[in-house]
Amino acid sequence: MSTLHAVAAESASTLNPQEQAKRNDLTHRKPYIAEKLARITAMEERGEISPIIRLEKSYLCNFQCTHCSAEYYMDRHLDKVLKIVDERRKMDLDDVRRLSDEADRLGLARFVITGGEPLVMKDFDAVVAAIDPEKHYIITDTNGWFLDLPRAQHLKAIGVEKVQLSLDSMVAEDHDKFRNKPGSYKRVMRAIDASLDAGLNLILSTVLVKGRAKTNEFREMCEFATKKGIGLYVSYAKPTGSCTNHPEFVIEKEDADILRELEKTYNVFSHMTPSYGSFKGCITVKGIITVTSTMEVTPCPYIDFSLGNLRQTSLAEVLARGMRNPWLGPHRPDCIIGEDPKFIQIHTEKTRGAKFLPLPWGQGFSDNDSLV
Amino acid sequence: MNAAKTPTFFDTHGRCLPTGLKAPAHPASRRWFLFQQPTIDYAAIHARTLQHLGRGQALATSAEAFADRAQAIQARLLAAPPCAGLARGVGVPFLLPADRIGDYGQALEEKYLPAVSAAFKATLPAYDFVNHHAHPLNGKLHIASESRHARLTKAASQGDVVGWLYPCLLEYSVPAMREAIAALPDGLLLAGGLDTCAALVGSPCLFLRLDGYPPLLWLGALDGEKEGIGYHFEAYGYNLTFNRRAHLGQAAEYWAGAVVALE
Numbered sequence: 105m106s107t108l109h110a111v112a113a114e115s116a117s118t119l120n121p122q123e124q125a126k127r128n129d130l131t132h133r134k135p136y137i138a139e140k141l142a143r144i145t146a147m148e149e150r151g152e153i154s155p156i157i158r159l160e161k162s163y164l165c166n167f168q169c170t171h172c173s174a175e176y177y178m179d180r181h182l183d184k185v186l187k188i189v190d191e192r193r194k195m196d197l198d199d200v201r202r203l204s205d206e207a208d209r210l211g212l213a214r215f216v217i218t219g220g221e222p223l224v225m226k227d228f229d230a231v232v233a234a235i236d237p238e239k240h241y242i243i244t245d246t247n248g249w250f251l252d253l254p255r256a257q258h259l260k261a262i263g264v265e266k267v268q269l270s271l272d273s274m275v276a277e278d279h280d281k282f283r284n285k286p287g288s289y290k291r292v293m294r295a296i297d298a299s300l301d302a303g304l305n306l307i308l309s310t311v312l313v314k315g316r317a318k319t320n321e322f323r324e325m326c327e328f329a330t331k332k333g334i335g336l337y338v339s340y341a342k343p344t345g346s347c348t349n350h351p352e353f354v355i356e357k358e359d360a361d362i363l364r365e366l367e368k369t370y371n372v373f374s375h376m377t378p379s380y381g382s383f384k385g386c387i388t389v390k391g392i393i394t395v396t397s398t399m400e401v402t403p404c405p406y407i408d409f410s411l412g413n414l415r416q417t418s419l420a421e422v423l424a425r426g427m428r429n430p431w432l433g434p435h436r437p438d439c440i441i442g443e444d445p446k447f448i449q450i451h452t453e454k455t456r457g458a459k460f461l462p463l464p465w466g467q468g469f470s471d472n473d474s475l476v
Numbered sequence: 477m478n479a480a481k482t483p484t485f486f487d488t489h490g491r492c493l494p495t496g497l498k499a500p501a502h503p504a505s506r507r508w509f510l511f512q513q514p515t516i517d518y519a520a521i522h523a524r525t526l527q528h529l530g531r532g533q534a535l536a537t538s539a540e541a542f543a544d545r546a547q548a549i550q551a552r553l554l555a556a557p558p559c560a561g562l563a564r565g566v567g568v569p570f571l572l573p574a575d576r577i578g579d580y581g582q583a584l585e586e587k588y589l590p591a592v593s594a595a596f597k598a599t600l601p602a603y604d605f606v607n608h609h610a611h612p613l614n615g616k617l618h619i620a621s622e623s624r625h626a627r628l629t630k631a632a633s634q635g636d637v638v639g640w641l642y643p644c645l646l647e648y649s650v651p652a653m654r655e656a657i658a659a660l661p662d663g664l665l666l667a668g669g670l671d672t673c674a675a676l677v678g679s680p681c682l683f684l685r686l687d688g689y690p691p692l693l694w695l696g697a698l699d700g701e702k703e704g705i706g707y708h709f710e711a712y713g714y715n716l717t718f719n720r721r722a723h724l725g726q727a728a729e730y731w732a733g734a735v736v737a738l739e
Contacts, residue, residue: 149705151704364715365713365714383608436509444508446508475729
């Protein structure tokens, strides 16, 4: 699963009437969450953070995408390619409840259920309940294959607020090829309508590979999303996971700059796009963390270095480790794993040959890290 | 004196060396976030200043006098070994027309930022200058006493000011910028708002980079309305922005300040 971000969902420079209405609705329905979200700007000004937590409880997936960042975490990869079994202890529902409580105490307010494909998880509803939709704003990633209207209505009923749906081309054949799943484009289109009809907030997410920002197809996708009133979140292809063997996908600054210009016309954004007064730049730790199925915390979905395991280290200390790390904590405008060749090199070298990801704290990141 | 033993305040790229500072600054830079040297066209800088800061009215300083005075500053720096590195780094000359500043924030908001905006738009019509700070600046900006920046406003109250702006405090915290200035030769000041705006009016492409990211540039000489809060210019793609954010006294690889050399 390649997607991020509800940070992205907050994109745009001003609060438009539609967004204001959504916030008013949330305040009415879930005042506790709305209050936490409203405090984030003040927290950031004090140097505190409120990252979205991406929860990778399961890596089970019905797709096998060309650019998947999670492929190397999947049992199918360990089994078929590495021929090993991952015997590390996996996340259970008690872990999710503890994480939800710990995050709440720190003022964090948002969870993204990701994977894998969340909608194939048999315990999806139980995970939502364990996070607690009255305590946290819950988003789910999905490839849309199983998201018909009844399922969308069910998600809304159990407390999911938002769906982030992957769409990788406006050309059906190209999307299906990128996703290695015939028929998936049609399912995404069905899922868009189902989500909107069910009253779910919706954003589309798409992967930007080198050169794509200049294409008519990409502009068509921007137009499509904007006309539908849906935000289009753009994730840069990163040289990790399945993309490790596709360095040619990695964008250049020109691609990022073209996207920045498109933001002026379309409802399109990346994780670096300023959002409602928040100018984080790269959102590692400041705006997002990932909790893997073994309770390791990584600073972004594409960086396979852990900041600590939540069974041994508190969430507060893990976040503090991230914020004092020179690569992750300081404000920067570029994507560390998508654009910074030095970090990409360090990441590639350290993860090469690794069997189990992410690399534990001390083997990838540590308190001895230096930029030079 | 042996050249190798000549003390210098700047490295070969023009970065101010963070020697002996108590506040955070990175000891070394891997030179990832960098300004690119714009082409220096004295006549064009003078013309833009005349149009956008002089509001079309004749300036006391002619284009020729501006070029002569700016080149003299540069030559003086190059002739002084401890400061020669500064003049070899990225820098732009500026002309700040005479002005008596009352409220600093109000002056920025009503005169200097609009001038930056107009100069940027006239030079790069396809792109935008965006002031993200939607709130009034009146009463919010004050000159930090240790910055030496008050000398610039005093000079501007007496006549046109010619200077150079060098964004050489790469990877410094704002407190470290002020510490560093105190150790530099007396003619060097920490940049604030008027000088930075004048430099951007004259050289609107200072932040333009196609192949990499320029640093964020703090107005290091200015205190904001709260401790740990500052104001800055920053590129967003090919666009230029002005904004406010918390720096909390920290250093970042992406953050920089500028030194100003006056006559």
